[in-house]
Amino acid sequence: VIVGKGSNTQKCWKTRELLMDLSKKVFGQQLFEKLMKMTFYGQFVAGEDQNTIKPLIEKNQAFGVGSVLDYSVEEDLTQEEINCTFEGLNERVFISANAEVIYLKLVKITVIFRAHVCLFQHAVVNGVRLMVDAEQTYFQPAISRLTLEMQRIFNREKPNIFNTYQCYLREAYDNVSVDVELSRREGWYFGAKLVRGAYMCQERSRAAEIGYEDPINPDYETTNRMYHKCLEYILEEINHNRMANVMVASHNEDTVKFTLEKMNETSLSPTENKVCFGQLLGMCDQISFPLAGQAGFPVYKYVPYGPVNEVIPYLSRRAQENRGFMKGSQRERSLLWKELKRRLFSGHLLYKPAY
Numbered sequence: 001v002i003v004g005k006g007s008n009t010q011k012c013w014k015t016r017e018l019l020m021d022l023s024k025k026v027f028g029q030q031l032f033e034k035l036m037k038m039t040f041y042g043q044f045v046a047g048e049d050q051n052t053i054k055p056l057i058e059k060n061q062a063f064g065v066g067s068v069l070d071y072s073v074e075e076d077l078t079q080e081e082i083n084c085t086f087e088g089l090n091e092r093v094f095i096s097a098n099a100e101v102i103y104l105k106l107v108k109i110t111v112i113f114r115a116h117v118c119l120f121q122h123a124v125v126n127g128v129r130l131m132v133d134a135e136q137t138y139f140q141p142a143i144s145r146l147t148l149e150m151q152r153i154f155n156r157e158k159p160n161i162f163n164t165y166q167c168y169l170r171e172a173y174d175n176v177s178v179d180v181e182l183s184r185r186e187g188w189y190f191g192a193k194l195v196r197g198a199y200m201c202q203e204r205s206r207a208a209e210i211g212y213e214d215p216i217n218p219d220y221e222t223t224n225r226m227y228h229k230c231l232e233y234i235l236e237e238i239n240h241n242r243m244a245n246v247m248v249a250s251h252n253e254d255t256v257k258f259t260l261e262k263m264n265e266t267s268l269s270p271t272e273n274k275v276c277f278g279q280l281l282g283m284c285d286q287i288s289f290p291l292a293g294q295a296g297f298p299v300y301k302y303v304p305y306g307p308v309n310e311v312i313p314y315l316s317r318r319a320q321e322n323r324g325f326m327k328g329s330q331r332e333r334s335l336l337w338k339e340l341k342r343r344l345f346s347g348h349l350l351y352k353p354a355y
Contacts, residue, residue, distance in 0.1 A: 023035070032308075033308045033309075036308050036312075037308065040315055041308055041311065041312075041315065043282040044280065044281055044282040044283075044304065044315055045072070045281070045304050045305060045306070045311055045315070046281060046303045046304065046305045047305050048305065048306065048307050048308070049305065050305075052305070053069070053303060053305045056281075056303065057303065060301055063289055063292060063293055064289075064292035064293050064296075064299065065288055065289060065292045065299050065300065065301055066298070066299070066300040066301070067300060067301055067303045068131060068278060068300050068301065068302045068303060069303055069305070070133075070302060070303065070304050070305070071304075071305060071306050072304035072305065072306050072311050072314040117150075117153075120150050120153075120154055120160075120161065121154070123160070124154050124160045129159065129160050129161070129162065129191075130150075130160065130161050130162065131162045131164065131193050131247070132146075132147045132150075132161070132162065132163055132164060133164055134163075134164035134165065134166045134195065134197075134198075135199070136199045136202055136203060136206075137169065137203060137215050138206070144163060144175070147161060147163045148163070148179065148182075151163070151183070151188055151189075151190075151191065152186065152188055155183075155188040155189040155190075155191060156187075156188050156189075157189075158189055159189040159190070159191035159245040160189075160191075161191055162191035162192060162193050162245070162247065163179065163191065163192055163193070164192075164193045164194075164195060165192055165193070165194055165195070165230060166195055166196070166197035166198070166199075167194060167195065167196050167197065167223055167226045167227040167230055168196050168197030168200060168216050168217050168223045168226070169197065169215055169216065169217070169226075170215055170216070170217055170226075171215070172226050172227075172230055173226060173229055173230050173233070176192065176230045176233060176234065177233060179192075180233070180234065180237050180244065183243070183244070184237075184241060184243075187243075188243075189243045189244070189245065190234075190237070190243065190244040190245065191244075191245045191246075192234060192244075192245070192246045192247070193246070193247040193249050193278070194227060194230055194231055194234075194246060194247065194248060194249060194250070195249045195250075196223055196227060196250070197216070197223070200216055203215055203216050204216055224252070224254075224255070227250070227255060228255065228258055231246065231248065231255075231258070231259060231262075232262060234246045235259075235262045235263065235266065235268070235275070236266075238266075238268060238274045238275070239266040239268065242272075242274065244274070245273075245274050245275070245276075246274070246275055246276075247275075247276050247277070247278050247300070248275065248276070248277050248278070249277075249278040249279075249302075250277075250278075250279075251279055251280070251283055251284045251287070253287065253331075256277065256287055256291070259275065259277075263275060270295065270296050270297040270298065271296065273298050275297070275298075276297065276298035276299065276300060277291055277297055277298070277299045277300070278299070278300045278301070278302060279299075279301060279302070280301070280302045281301045281302060281303050281304065283332075284332065286331075286332060286335055288301060
């Protein structure tokens with residue numbers, strides 16, 4: 001509850017580097033890391049390496065919730081680090097296959113370009129589906145082109161490769177509809193992860209600096225309409241042609257309800273696994289776990305991991321880009337307070353559910 005409230009403090013995240021440096025000087029590196037693991041890092045990050053995240057993956061899986069693995073280091077890599085990261089990606093494929101977690105999140109486009117065919121083939125052979133993350137618009141054309149080529153190769157029999165579409169972009173619907181039409185003509189499975197977007201500040205700043213049209217929708221409501229428009233188009237494609245699949249990656253309860261209503265209208269069953277849902281680790285458990293455990297939908301948690309110092313930029317960016325959501329997370333905090341009071345008065349403060 002306290003971490004959720006703190007994440008809503010925009011000023012705190014805007015001065016994150018100063019606060020981090022000050023905390024390290026006051027507490028020392030070791031104590032600083034312990035404090036982070038007890039608060040923000042512990043809430044939103046699974047652990048530091050492949051071994052420490054396994055218990056969380058297994059726990060979520062026991063409740064019917066899968067995992068999207070992401071090594072959330074956001075710095076540029078040297079060639080030596082690229083080699084290590086590529087080995088880490090292979091190990092993540094092994095972890096995913098072992099735990100029957102079928103989604104893998106890729107971030108470093110440099111790594112994908114370096115040995116993309118080998119990595120994609122390795123994942124597909126091990127039964128791990130790949131989700132290629134979206135980046136800023138000045139990188140995205142290259143990423144989308146590579147992903148499209150990999151879908152042509154590896155999505156012939158089932159949807160192994162998913163592309164990510166950011167619906168805060170004015171061109172989002174055009175991008176989705178063009179790719180769906182292409183997959184239909186060429187006869188391969190279309191796979192999409194729909195998100196609202198994660199680089200709004202950078203995109204608008206760069207557009208203003210260079211002097212081109214802002215690629216971002218004017219407001220949140222327009223982005224919501226764009227998200228629902230893209231989602232409805234894909235759901236219609238699934239209804240007419242079962243060779244499309246979508247992950248609804250959203251913390252918005254209205255979007256989840258919209259999806260369920262559309263699925264009900266078209267008699268699309270959750271057991272077909274054509275539609276799945278995704279939320280960030282540490283957020284919206286009141287959506288994720290009922291959808292998976294009670295309703296039987298495929299649900300996944302986005303599971304970041306990495307060393308404390310190297311993951312802080314990821315946490316900061318997530319807090320900034322999700323500040324609109326965090327301001328509206330009063331419902332989640334009220335549910336947490338309600339559960340805390342229930343446990344306190346019932347004498348089960350340290351209760352741990354069996355799984």
